[in-house]
Amino acid sequence: MTSAHVETQPTDQDTPGSGRLAHAPSDHPPVARAKVGVLLANLGTPDATDYWSMRRYLSEFLSDKRVVDYASWKWQPLLQLIILSRRPFKSGEAYRSIWNTEKDESPLLTITREQTRKVAEGLAARFGDQVMVDFCMRYGNPSTDSVLRRMQAAGCERILFFPLYPQYASPTTATANDQAFRTLMTLKWQPAFRTVPAYFEHPRYIEALASSVREGYAAAETPPEVLVASYHGVPKRYLMEGDPYHCQCQKTTRLLREALGWEGEAIQTAFQSQFGPEEWVGPQTVEHVAELARQGRKHIAVVSPAFSSDCVETLEEIEEEIRDAFLAAGGETFTYIPCLNDRDDHIAALLAIIENELGGWVAPRP
Template sequence: MFDSKQNEAAPLENAALAERPSHAPPGHPRIPPAKVGVLLANLGTPDNYDYRSMRRYLNEFLSDERVIDYPSWVWQPILQLVVLTKRPFSSGEAYKSIWNHEAGESPLMTITKSQTEKLRTDLQESFGDDVVVDFCMRYGNPSTRSKVRELAEKGCRKILFFPLYPQYSGTTSATACDHFFRALMHEKWQPPVRTITSYFDDPLYVEALAASVERAYAQMDYEPDILVCSYHGVPQRYVNEGDPYHCHCLKTTRLLKEKLGWAHDKITTTFQSRFGPEEWIQPYTVEEVARLAEKGKKKIAVIAPAFSADCIETLEEINEEIRESFEEAGGEKFTYIPCLNDDDAHIRALGEVIRSNLRGWLD
């Protein structure tokens, strides 16, 4: 199944153990059998919601020049002396409200672990032990570098890197890939790699998204006046400079609408999580849901197609802050439709995206 010519040093007669190459001199290190690594990547999560954990996580996240591209001499004093003095407390309270206390981790971590395990099972049914599936976080733990090292130690001579962001943005997919490439710089035996940067228009992904909407609507005791597709925002300047994220989001909504067979006025696109003083892509979700309520749209549902797993932006921001904005403006019925998470249809879609990108490596 795996092209053994890519690693003639790896013995195939005993795939369970690392061995020395047959013609190697005494003392040559043992080499594990050649495999292909699939490394999933998500945004990240603090280790806990206490001040120090939150400050460490926020410092790494908000120091990323892909996320905030102001000159460091301008931004770092503001970040270190102002933002990181107060924000770890408020963010910590938000995380505490959604924390998986039983597992001692954030919901994003719990869900990503489950996604990884299900994809590992799915891919091993096709490729057996020739594929190794794991996950990392762009910010926080487990780090990208530590997981690249683990894959190398397990004999992964090729790695497929898969940031779990349906729509491409420099602030998400690109920074994840940047970090992955930096991790490869530390490898003595650097493997060939492939990256997956978006899958927003993959038919199985759109189908899974539509099925989640239909399932949620069937369980409601009312019919929403409109479905709000709320995507994480980016500064308008980033779009003006060439980031395709805005277009990818609009197309996702259009494909979802077409799959559902809905009229144009039954679905809309908005953007959340604005940060800082400059203009971000609009309309802003928190303001738009209030306008909808004021215009008579008293019953709405909200979905977050930019997130592969529920996290602080969905469980706290949408289900609390955005809900509150809608209700204060006169809204009556508000339903948040969960992310696809580890739903079987989502796992099937992700698995097919991975298989497509493994062609030529594993068939």
């Protein structure tokens, strides 16, 4: 567990060092001293790349009604009997191509842990020992349930829950919140609970994104002619049913373009990771980059503003599948600009958001 806390000073209600309230009977259960918790939440990761690890992870992910909202009687037989008999092999291969072999874990887990460490250090510098910081995953480990229970047991009577998705979407932000609420429903003593809203238009997030693009362009072998902002896709009906994700992605691109001072066609929006038969928001990134190459745009860059951490969708799908589609269509140089990950300006943006959302719960130390 990553944390930025030390025990707070005892109050006149505490018995120092005992974990017991001063006037409680001798058989009263120990009570941890009160803390404020900050819990960062990311999408998730398989524990390993073998068939059964991948199957467990994919089953949890694809059984989520926020991700695939078809009727269970129709979807589960298809998922369990057909899709999960084949897909774990392909997904395992994709994960093996990006796996952090030194730590034997996915890059998403490595990066999220480092983000948490830096956020904890930043909050400790601002608030001293008043705040405890940890992270969880919606799918896989460390699970939302286990970390929330650990924080509550450690004395977190107030918890700020921060899904690390700049743009709100039902299959990302909402399902992360849902999972936290499921745990709260089972706790005898619920902490006060806040969720962090979408931060796609936060000035510090946009500036960190713009800085990463400037650095990517400066390091590129050949100056890119077009920047493609590639976001994870959602079915088009989600937009029709009121999910704001598509609109927030479009606004992110516009704000990024304005921060860079570019003209309209210099940055374009596309969507990746589509599956299934229904219509999804578009254009599809893999098709769009190929079309750019056919139009004579031989040098492009791709950035992923919807991902706070590099993961299989960026390191494998963009760096391999989408890159290959562009080069096969006649493109010459393809520059991938990494996610913001644990960049200092990204951490500063997260800290600014957290401090704002902690308002009234904890005061900066003198």
